[in-house]
Amino acid sequence: MSSPLACPARPQALEVLRRAGAVALADLAVTYTWRTWLFGRVPRKLSQVAFFALIGRVVGGEDAERFLVVGNALMACAVETTLVVASSAWERALGTMPLLVSAPAPLAWAFAVRSAQWIISGTGASLVALLLLGPLFGADWQLEMIPVMVLLVVLTAVGTYCFGLALGAWVIDHPAQRNVVSLLANLLMMTICGVQVALDHWPAPVQTLAALLPITHELVALRELLDGAPLSAILPDAAAGALVGAAWLAIAVVAFGRVGERGRRDGTIEFGA
Amino acid sequence: MNAIQTRALRRVFTAGRDKRGKSGSRTALDGVDLSIPPGEVHGLLGPNGAGKTTLCKILSTVLVPTSGSASVMGHDVVTGLAAVRPLVGCVFGGDRGLYGRLSGRKNLAYWAALYGVPRRLIDGRTTTLLDRFGLAGRADERVETYSRGMKQRLHLARGLVHNPPVLLLDEPTTGMDPVSAMDFRRLIGELRNEGRTVLVTTHDMAEAEAVCDRVTLVNDGRILHSASPQELSALVSRYGRVEARNVPDTLTQRVRILPGVTRVATDTDGVTRIELASADAAPPVLRLLIERGVTDLATCRPGLEEVYLHLIADRGMEVGR
Numbered sequence: 001m002s003s004p005l006a007c008p009a010r011p012q013a014l015e016v017l018r019r020a021g022a023v024a025l026a027d028l029a030v031t032y033t034w035r036t037w038l039f040g041r042v043p044r045k046l047s048q049v050a051f052f053a054l055i056g057r058v059v060g061g062e063d064a065e066r067f068l069v070v071g072n073a074l075m076a077c078a079v080e081t082t083l084v085v086a087s088s089a090w091e092r093a094l095g096t097m098p099l100l101v102s103a104p105a106p107l108a109w110a111f112a113v114r115s116a117q118w119i120i121s122g123t124g125a126s127l128v129a130l131l132l133l134g135p136l137f138g139a140d141w142q143l144e145m146i147p148v149m150v151l152l153v154v155l156t157a158v159g160t161y162c163f164g165l166a167l168g169a170w171v172i173d174h175p176a177q178r179n180v181v182s183l184l185a186n187l188l189m190m191t192i193c194g195v196q197v198a199l200d201h202w203p204a205p206v207q208t209l210a211a212l213l214p215i216t217h218e219l220v221a222l223r224e225l226l227d228g229a230p231l232s233a234i235l236p237d238a239a240a241g242a243l244v245g246a247a248w249l250a251i252a253v254v255a256f257g258r259v260g261e262r263g264r265r266d267g268t269i270e271f272g273a
Numbered sequence: 274m275n276a277i278q279t280r281a282l283r284r285v286f287t288a289g290r291d292k293r294g295k296s297g298s299r300t301a302l303d304g305v306d307l308s309i310p311p312g313e314v315h316g317l318l319g320p321n322g323a324g325k326t327t328l329c330k331i332l333s334t335v336l337v338p339t340s341g342s343a344s345v346m347g348h349d350v351v352t353g354l355a356a357v358r359p360l361v362g363c364v365f366g367g368d369r370g371l372y373g374r375l376s377g378r379k380n381l382a383y384w385a386a387l388y389g390v391p392r393r394l395i396d397g398r399t400t401t402l403l404d405r406f407g408l409a410g411r412a413d414e415r416v417e418t419y420s421r422g423m424k425q426r427l428h429l430a431r432g433l434v435h436n437p438p439v440l441l442l443d444e445p446t447t448g449m450d451p452v453s454a455m456d457f458r459r460l461i462g463e464l465r466n467e468g469r470t471v472l473v474t475t476h477d478m479a480e481a482e483a484v485c486d487r488v489t490l491v492n493d494g495r496i497l498h499s500a501s502p503q504e505l506s507a508l509v510s511r512y513g514r515v516e517a518r519n520v521p522d523t524l525t526q527r528v529r530i531l532p533g534v535t536r537v538a539t540d541t542d543g544v545t546r547i548e549l550a551s552a553d554a555a556p557p558v559l560r561l562l563i564e565r566g567v568t569d570l571a572t573c574r575p576g577l578e579e580v581y582l583h584l585i586a587d588r589g590m591e592v593g594r
Contacts, residue, residue: 009359009389009435019383026374026415095369099431102333103387104358110387264337267286267330 011105020114027087028117037121045076045125046133052196053137066138066226071195073129074156074222078189078215080122081161084115085182088168089175097172098269101260108256111165112249118164123157145225148234152222155238159214159245160189166248169255173262194219214248217241274347276439276470277309277332282341284327284494301327303494304341309472309487311346311438314465316485316502317474324494325474326365329443332472333363345439359388362432362440366447368424370431373417377408377427380416381434388435402430422453429460440464442473446480458484478505513549515558517570520545524565531557 032041049072056064088111091097100110130149134141141149167185171178190196192206193216199207210216221237263269282305288297302324309315317325330336331343334350334357342349348356372380381399390398403412406426416424425445432440446454461484464471475481481488482502490497520528520539528547529537533554539545547558555572562570 009391011387011389012392015386015392019379019386022379022383023372023375026372026379030374094372095367096372098330098333098335098365099363099370099384100387102335102358102361102363103384104355104389105387264335267284267336269330269335 009104011103011109013105013109016105016109017113020110020112021116023114024116027115028120031117032121037124041121042125042128045079046129049073049076049129049133050137053133057137062138067198067223068196069133069137069139070130070223070226071219073133074126074153074215074219075186075190075195076129077122077126077153077157078160079186080125081118081157082164082167082182082185083118084161084164085168085171085185086178087115087118088165089171089178092172092175092270095270097263101263101269106253106257107260108253111168111256112252115165115168116161119154119157119161122160123153126153126156139226141226148225148231149222152218152225152234152238155242155245156215156218159218159241159248162245162248162252163214165252166255169252169259172259173268189213189215192216212244214241214245217244274311275308275344276311276313276346277307277315277344277472279305279307279328279331279343280341281306282328282331282343283339284324284331284336285339301494302331302338305491305494305496307489307496309470311470312465312468313486314461314471314473314484316481316488317472317491318476318478318481318488319474319491320476322493323491325491326443327494328491329363329365329441329472329474333361333441334358359435360437360439362435362437364428364432364440364442364445366425366444368421371416371424371427374415376413377403377416377419377423377430378412380427381430384431385434390435398434398436402433406430422450425449425453426456429457438469440469440471442471444474444476446475446477454480481505513552513555514573515547515549515555515562515570516573517545517547517562517567518543519569520562520567521565524562524567528558528561531561534558 049069052072053065053069056066056068060067091100091111091114100107103110127150130139130153131141131146164182164185167181171181174181192202192210193199193213194210195215199210199216199220202210217237218241221234221241224234224237282302283300284302286299286301288299305324305328307328317328319325327336331338331350332345334354337351342351344350344353345357346360348360350357372383375383378399381402382395385395385398386392400409400412403409406429408423408426408430411419411423416427419427425447429445432442446457449457458480461471461473465486473481473484482505485502487499487501488505489499525537525539525545528534531554533550534547535550536548537545549555549558559570559572
């Protein structure tokens with residue numbers, strides 16, 4: 001450390017993402033132990049999925065319970081990943097915002113995987129719900145379906161995380177609204193994306209809105225998989241969901257850039273103790 | 274080329290609207306001209322709200338000035354963001370600004386990545402800094418288990434992780450115990466020897482005198498005075514005073530007419546404050562008081578606030594409160 005830096009260095013995206021991932025894993029380790037996750041968080045998710053599936057059994061018969069168990073099992077993952085909305089605002093509370101803004105790396109790099117722990121816990125919750133509750137409510141998965149099912153759940157987790165990340169960029173400037181925003185986002189997905197109600201029930205404008213959310217496409221693909229559709233039918237829907245997720249990531253990157261710029265202009269980036 | 278240069282720097286914050294719907298504004302910096310050559314440790318002294326932190330924010334690119342200009346190593350902080358950011362290390366007081374659930378080592382490694390330290394250098398750089406700041410023994414423990422002093426040392430290490438030539442230290446000893454504060458002063462000496470330029474803000478005059486090559490006093494967003502610590506010491510002793518208890522009225526009258534005594538006042542607690550115009554005025558005052566049997570007395574250096582008030586009064590400026 002004897003000679004001061006002679007020329008500016010350029011941060012490397014992969015290195016920043018890798019190190020930010022360590023923050024996510026550290027948060028995950030504090031949020032859950034495997035015991036609290038398995039015997040606390042997962043049963044809570046399973047109860048919710050079972051609740052809706054039982055309603056389906058009571059009011060609509062076998063088709064309805066199968067529809068609801070698949071929709072709500074996948075939604076369990078989205079509910080978890082949209083926690084990114086709230087956890088993005090944690091940086092304000094930690095006091096790291098001014099340091100992140102003054103660092104050479106773009107702000108979006110720091111936030112992109114900083115809450116990725118929810119992707120891991122969300123994927124796990126959905127897979128447990130699909131594999132454990134599915135067969136009890138008419139969703140009989142064949143062994144050969146499982147790799148594709150895992151892929152679709154991961155795509156859902158990543159896509160809904162990106163959607164939440166874009167909302168998180170807005171919430172950073174409005175931290176008091178963090179829980180309201182994530183609840184509204186979940187409500188929107190549960191209502192119009194084919195989780196509780198079939199997509200074709202909604203008028204065209206609502207279906208168009210639903211198409212802008214990644215879970216809509218991944219859920220269609222998951223239902224096709226369960227119905228025994230070939231991969232050639234499933235993959236286009238899965239890819240559409242991934243594409244929508246990527247679009248939300250792009251929106252999030254732009255939005256985080258604006259968060260930094262706006263904060264620099266209006267002086268809302270707090271500094272110090 | 275100066276390491277830090279500001280010209281007519283001004284920052285106005287827009288406040289919320291009042292009951293009549295009119296929006297107000299607050300001027301945090303008002304035409305600040307400051308030049309700090311490379312390698313200088315420069316103290317920025319001022320009370321809360323003087324504009325010290327606003328200046329640090331602008332220099333660290335966290336805030337855009339309303340008008341005027343500021344540059345670091347010749348790069349403008351508004352138009353040359355990409356050039357300025359790697360050149361500046363920023364440390365502020367208190368224990369916020371760290372990832373409590375990460376270890377000290379992982380915190381440093383993350384900030385090193387954000388500043389573009391090459392991957393092959395990150396491990397060595399973090400280990401060196403953890404050793405230097407006495408954190409090696411707990412480097413792999415979560416930061417939330419650290420004491421406040423340890424967090425502050427980690428902050429300093431973080432500010433140096435990309436080896437910047439310019440360091441901004443905003444109230445860096447906030448919350449430090451006296452031993453840590455002493456270590457901090459030693460560190461500043463090391464940074465000076467390494468050729469770094471350091472801008473340190475504080476409201477502790479003794480700290481500024483101990484570590485700074487030059488000191489600037491600020492108040493209400495304006496520079497009041499720039500001086501070396503020696504000049505500042507002279508300024509402080511110029512405004513010294515004597516405090517004594519149980520001084521009879523007749524003696525008070527005699528003290529009042531001694532040379533160099535500018536003001537004598539006795540408060541309701543029976544403490545008489547004798548303000549002096551120079552250090553030379555103190556011995557005759559003390560001699561007279563002791564000869565007349567007043568033994569409960571002390572000489573006092575004025576606090577920073579008092580120096581400000583004197584400076585402001587000398588310049589005929591109104592004190593903004």
